[in-house]
Amino acid sequence: MATGLYNQQAPTAAAAVEAALPIHGLNSLLASPANSTTSFTTQVPSLFVCPSPPPPNPFPSTSPATPNHPLSLSDITTLSIPRSGPLNFDRASFYHPMNCRAEQPQLRQPENPWEARAQLLIKGFSPNYRGDPDLARNRSAAIPAEQNCSLFVVGLAPDLTTHELLSGIRGVGRVYATHINPPDPARGHLGSAAKVVFFERAGAERFYDLYSAFGFSTPRSPHLRARVTWNRIRSAEVDVGGHKSRVLLVSGPPDIVNQQFLMSYLDNKMQYQVDDVLHRGANPDRTRVLLEFRFGSFRCQAEAARMALVREFRDLGVLCEYGRLYSFILPILRWSLGSCY
16 A cells, blocks of 8 residues: 655655645744744744745634535436535536546447558558547647657556556656556457556656666566557657646645545546545544545546536535645644644
8 A cells, every 4th residue: 555645754756746845944934933923823824925826824813604414316317507515505607627527429430440440550550449539638649759758658558557557656746647547458459558648758767767678567567567668659758847647735624624525526427546545634623634546647637626526515625625725724724733743
């Protein structure tokens, strides 16, 4: 199992780089001189200056009222218009981000398998490609090879999971998207293959330099040395030097911010893969908790989940930020949680 990005002592360098969490200046925020006149109040965010816009306080002094009965998903529907709910709260709206679960139109499939392969080759795809070649995000970006951020890994464990794949990619860079192709014995593919796309070229180059010569392995299957190559379907850089991440930090009332409820909610909204879900603590009276939700991809997963959570649960006191802001929120958490963190 992967450990948290931060423990009680200090974050590991690998975990910090993997989630791209800048930690410089953190000690200066946590430790004040003995003669410091700084006083802590409930308005914690005003104590220090953060990059614009300032990060929200995951544990505000006041929060919207929450029900004293167990919450369920019975009132969440597929409507996309404002109405009362979900969970019988007022002023919430129902939102399906990016139509991730919308029914896709049925395209004409070539009757001749050779014709289908020829069409894929014409469009620049491998004849074994199983995705939608007409989707813009699946097509190769019009960029030179030296700007490509997408890699292909072949020869992974047959039962490879998203968590196992990403547990082997630490200390490299922000991961934009992952996709696992299961084994296909009929075509001679006895192991899994995976596409790994990074936000920035620098992260992609680090991954390639680390594993192109001797192969890539995961902690569970160190004996398997998978071959790493640049993906022929190129992907351009996204959010260079930014804060976006496949990791979401969700804080709010515990009846909403818990793994069971959030995953049940997201199951009705989108298709996604989970790397890990970590409980990061609670405020002293346990009226607010913080959950770290690590998706398999930023693309259409973390970004879509954040859009839905902000839209539907903002009025209920739920805050949702990308994991890269973790170092700015950490001083607030340590002060708010005390010895619990």
